Amino acid sequence: MPRTSSRTDGYQNRTRRHAKREVALTGAALAAALTLSLPAGPATAAPHSPSVTGAARATGGSGASGGVATHPEAVTPAQQQAVLDYWTPERIAALTSPSAGKPPKSGPDGAPWTGSDTLSRTVGRLFFTDHGEDASCTATVVTSANRSTVVTAGHCMNSTDLLGEDNQWAANVMFVPGFRDGRAPYGKFVGRLGVVDATWLQNDAVDSLKFDAYDQAFVVLGTDTRGRRVQDAVGAAQRIGFDRPGDRKVYEFGYPRSASDPAREGLPEYTGARLAFCTGPTREYPGTSDFPEPRGQWGNACVMGGGSSGGPRIAAFDPATGLGTVVGDNSQSAFFTTAGSVCDDSDDPTCSRYLVGPQFTSAITGPLYEAAQHAD
Numbered sequence: 001m002p003r004t005s006s007r008t009d010g011y012q013n014r015t016r017r018h019a020k021r022e023v024a025l026t027g028a029a030l031a032a033a034l035t036l037s038l039p040a041g042p043a044t045a046a047p048h049s050p051s052v053t054g055a056a057r058a059t060g061g062s063g064a065s066g067g068v069a070t071h072p073e074a075v076t077p078a079q080q081q082a083v084l085d086y087w088t089p090e091r092i093a094a095l096t097s098p099s100a101g102k103p104p105k106s107g108p109d110g111a112p113w114t115g116s117d118t119l120s121r122t123v124g125r126l127f128f129t130d131h132g133e134d135a136s137c138t139a140t141v142v143t144s145a146n147r148s149t150v151v152t153a154g155h156c157m158n159s160t161d162l163l164g165e166d167n168q169w170a171a172n173v174m175f176v177p178g179f180r181d182g183r184a185p186y187g188k189f190v191g192r193l194g195v196v197d198a199t200w201l202q203n204d205a206v207d208s209l210k211f212d213a214y215d216q217a218f219v220v221l222g223t224d225t226r227g228r229r230v231q232d233a234v235g236a237a238q239r240i241g242f243d244r245p246g247d248r249k250v251y252e253f254g255y256p257r258s259a260s261d262p263a264r265e266g267l268p269e270y271t272g273a274r275l276a277f278c279t280g281p282t283r284e285y286p287g288t289s290d291f292p293e294p295r296g297q298w299g300n301a302c303v304m305g306g307g308s309s310g311g312p313r314i315a316a317f318d319p320a321t322g323l324g325t326v327v328g329d330n331s332q333s334a335f336f337t338t339a340g341s342v343c344d345d346s347d348d349p350t351c352s353r354y355l356v357g358p359q360f361t362s363a364i365t366g367p368l369y370e371a372a373q374h375a376d
Helices: 027-033 077-086 089-094 117-122 198-202 208-214 230-234 365-373
Strands: 051-053 068-072 123-130 133-141 149-152 171-177 189-197 217-221 250-254 276-280 282-284 297-301 312-318 323-329 332-336 352-358
Touching: 068 198, 068 365, 077 171, 077 189, 117 123, 117 133, 123 149, 133 171, 133 230, 133 250, 149 323, 149 365, 171 217, 171 230, 189 198, 189 365, 198 208, 208 352, 217 365, 250 297, 250 323, 276 297, 297 332
Parallel strands: none
Antiparallel strands: 051 068, 068 189, 123 133, 123 171, 133 149, 149 217, 171 189, 189 217, 250 276, 250 312, 282 297, 297 352, 312 323, 323 352, 332 352
16 A cells, blocks of 8 residues: 655655565664654644444455544644644645756646636645654545535545554644645635544555555544635535546546656645646556455556645546546555556556545445534
C-alpha cells in the first residue's frame, strides 16, 4: 500500500513505504523519515476512543462494512480555536515543497487546474497531525444534509506509524477549500468528527487485500469564524455516487507535494501550493503477486504524488460547470505497462504510474456517508 499522503519530504514515486514491506529501510532512513520541519504541538483531538456502530468485523476483501467508527476531533469552540492557532503560516509553509522554477509541463497525467472556479471551491487541502508529524491530504465538499461534510482517504484520518503499528486518529484537522499559494479564499474549517469504517481501524499497513477497500473517510467540519458551514461558504458541492462502473473516464484532483515525473517535480502544482488534476481512461489495479488488492481499486495515469491522497475521483464531470459525481478517492500508486499489465518493478522505465483508490460502494461508503451527513 504505497500511500500518497506523504509523511516525508523525500517522496519521489511512492509514499507510505512501511518497514514491514520495505525491509531495506534502514534505521538511518527511518530516522530521516521522522524528521520534522517544525515540531508538532499537542494534539487537540479527543482521546483515542472511537464510537463504533454495527458489527465490527474484519472482512477478507471489499465485501460488507465492519461498522461505522466515529471519532470526536475539535468539538468545543476552544478546541477549534486551538486548531486554527496551531496552523500558523509558518507551519503551512513548511508543508509546501520548494519551487524549482522549471518550464511548465502538462499532460492528461498531470497538470495545474485552471478551469472552473466551482471545482476549485469544492476541493481543498486537508491539514492534520499524524503521529506527531504535520501532514496534508486533499478533501472534497460533497452534498450533505448538514452542509458540513467532506470526503477524503481513510489513511488521512486514521493510520499506523511508519512501522505499520500504533494506529492513531489524526489531530489538528483543518480543511481549506480552494487553497492556493498559502491563501484561504473561502475560509478555514476545523474538523469536529472523523468517520471511517471500523475495519480500517485494524489496518496493519501490510494486508492490502484485507484493508484497502476501506481506505476512505469522511470529516464533519465546524463552522468558520463567520459562523458559515462549508457548503454555504463555497456555494457549491459535488455529488457522491455509489456502485458506479469503474471503467469510465474520470478526473482526479489533488494537492500533491511531489511528482513522479522529474520534469514536473517542483512546479507550483506539485509543491502543495496549487490544485492539480489528471484525466483519462481508468484501469483496475489487482495489486502485485506479493501484495494483491481487493476488487475496486480504480484510477488513471497520473504523476501526482504525496498530498494528493483523499482527492476525488470524479465521473460524469463537466469542466464548464465544475461539477460531477465523486465515485472514489485517491489512495495509492500503481504501475502498468502500455499493454495494461501490472509492473512488479516500479523502476521499469516502460511502466506508467497510475493513481488509484477504492471505488465507493453502498456497502462500505454508504453507511459512512449517512453517519457523516446527519451528524450534528
